[in-house]
Amino acid sequence: MTNGKRVLIVDDSPSIRQQLRVCLRGAGYQVDEAVSGEEGLQVAERSPFDLIITDVNMGALDGLGMIERVRRVPGHVQTPIFVLTTESNRQVVSRGREVGATAWIVKPFKIENLVAAVDKAVGRTESAAPPRQ
Amino acid sequence: MPHKDSETISNLVDANSSALFENYNAPIGAATSKDRTTTIAAIIGYSGRELSGSLCITTVPEVTQKTYGGEAPADWLGELANQLLGRLKTDFAKRGAEVYITTPLVLKGYRLEVCANEEEGIESVLHDYDSDEGPVRVMFQYEFKPGAGLSPTQYVEDSMDVSEAILF
Numbered sequence: 441m442t443n444g445k446r447v448l449i450v451d452d453s454p455s456i457r458q459q460l461r462v463c464l465r466g467a468g469y470q471v472d473e474a475v476s477g478e479e480g481l482q483v484a485e486r487s488p489f490d491l492i493i494t495d496v497n498m499g500a501l502d503g504l505g506m507i508e509r510v511r512r513v514p515g516h517v518q519t520p521i522f523v524l525t526t527e528s529n530r531q532v533v534s535r536g537r538e539v540g541a542t543a544w545i546v547k548p549f550k551i552e553n554l555v556a557a558v559d560k561a562v563g564r565t566e567s568a569a570p571p572r573q
Numbered sequence: 574m575p576h577k578d579s580e581t582i583s584n585l586v587d588a589n590s591s592a593l594f595e596n597y598n599a600p601i602g603a604a605t606s607k608d609r610t611t612t613i614a615a616i617i618g619y620s621g622r623e624l625s626g627s628l629c630i631t632t633v634p635e636v637t638q639k640t641y642g643g644e645a646p647a648d649w650l651g652e653l654a655n656q657l658l659g660r661l662k663t664d665f666a667k668r669g670a671e672v673y674i675t676t677p678l679v680l681k682g683y684r685l686e687v688c689a690n691e692e693e694g695i696e697s698v699l700h701d702y703d704s705d706e707g708p709v710r711v712m713f714q715y716e717f718k719p720g721a722g723l724s725p726t727q728y729v730e731d732s733m734d735v736s737e738a739i740l741f
Contacts, residue, residue, distance in 0.1 A: 452676075453655075455646040470717025515694070526674070528733040531665060537741045545738040546663075547656050548596050557738070 441466035445562050446487070450506065451524070460493060463551045464558065477501030484510045489519055490562040496525040496532070504532075508539040520561040523573040524549060527543035576696055576715075578723045581668075583698045586713045589660040590700060592735075593653065594709065597640035601709050604701035609708050613637065614680045614687065615654035619662070621672035623722070626695070626715035628658045629687050633707040651677030657711070659735070666732040669724035687712050 447469045449460045459508060461471045472487070474480035478501045480494060492510065494503040501509075510516045520542040527533075527547045536544055542561065545554065576582075604710045611631035618627045618727045630650060637645040640653060654677045662672050687710065689697035702709040733739065 448582050453648055453652050455641065455649040455652050458646055459641075497676070526656055526662070528659065528663045528735070528737075529671070530731050530733065533739065541741060543738060543740045544733070544737055547595070547659065548736060549738075550677060550736075553738075 441468060441533075442470050444470075445490040446470045446472065447558065448472045448474065448480065448483060448487075448489045448492045449497070450474045450477065450492065450503065452476060452495065452498045456495070456524075459551065460554075463555055467555045467559070469558070477503060477506035480506050481509050481513075484516055485513050488515050491558055492516075492519060492521045493524055494521065496523060496536075504536055504539050504541075507536070507541055511540040522554075522557070522561070524554070528573045576717055576722065577637045578717070579696055579698075581715065581723060582696075582715060583700075585661060585664050586711060587700050589657055589664070590702065590709075593660065594640065594702075594704060595655050597653070598642070599629045599636055599639040599704045599706060601702035601704045604703050604708060604738075606686045609686070609710070611685050611702065611708055611710060612682060613650055614682070614685045615650040615677050616680070617651070617658050617677040618675040619658060619672040620675075621665075621670060622668040622718065624672065624715050624717045626713070627713045628654055628661070628714070630654050630657065631685050631687055631712075632708065632709045635706040636704055639704070639706045647681075648677075648679055648731060651679045656705050661713070663732045663735060665723065670721075673715060686710075690714055 450531050451457050457473050464471050474483050477498050496503040522543045522546050523536050523541045526547050533544050614631040616629045637650050641649050698713040700711045
C-alpha cells in the first residue's frame, strides 16, 4: 500500500540505494532510482517527485550540479532535495545551499530519522527537521 | 623516522574505525584470534595539498552482512571505506588539511592480506581487529608533502560532524 508520494533516489552506490529503497517503500513511498547525476536529471525531467535524495560525488555530473539543473525544471522548483553524503566540508555544504538543496545529511544516517525527515518534508507529519543522529 | 603526526593519525584511524563499526552494530576490538583470513577488501584513495594516500579495509562477508543488516550488496564494504575515510577527512579538515576522496573499489579473493608499503616517504597505519563475526584489518597509508603536517589543535571549524544534519 503506497501513500501516493514519490521519492527519487540518486546514488551511485547500489547498497545505499537498496537501503533507502527498502525503508522508504516500507514507509509507503513509491521509489524511483538513478545511478548518476545525469540519469537523475533525466528522470526528474520526465516525472514529478515529492522529494529527491541525492549523493554528491558521482562522476561527470555530481549531485550539486544535478540539483542546480533540476531546479530549472518546471515542477521541481520547490521539490525538497536532501543531500546524503560523507562530504562534510562547509564550503561544499554552502554550495549545496546555493544551488537549491533543502537539507544536508552527513553519513552514516539512521534510517528511521531519515524517513521521519522525509515524512516531514513531503507534509506527512506536523514537524521534524532532519534530526541530528 | 616517522612523521610527527604519525601517532595522531594512528589514533584517529583507530577511533574512527571503532566508531564506524559500532555505528553499524558490529563492534570491533583489538585482534586476539589467530585466524586472520580475509576474503573481501575495499580500497579508496584520497589526495590533498598536505597529504595523499589510500585506505583499505579487509574483512569477511559475515562482517559486511552484520553491518548491513542482511545480505550485503557487493559494494557495501566500499561504502564503509568511504564513510571511514569521510570521518578521517572531517578530522583532518579540523586540523587544517583538506583532502578529496576517490570512488572506492571492492575486491574479493580467497586470501587477501594487505601489508604496509615501505617506500620512502610513505607511512602506513595498520590496525587489526576482531568482531563477533570475524576479523577486520584497516590500513591507512599516507604521504605528507614536504614540510606539511596537521595543525596541532582543532582550530579550524570548517566541517560538519559525522551524522550531522542541516535543514536549509
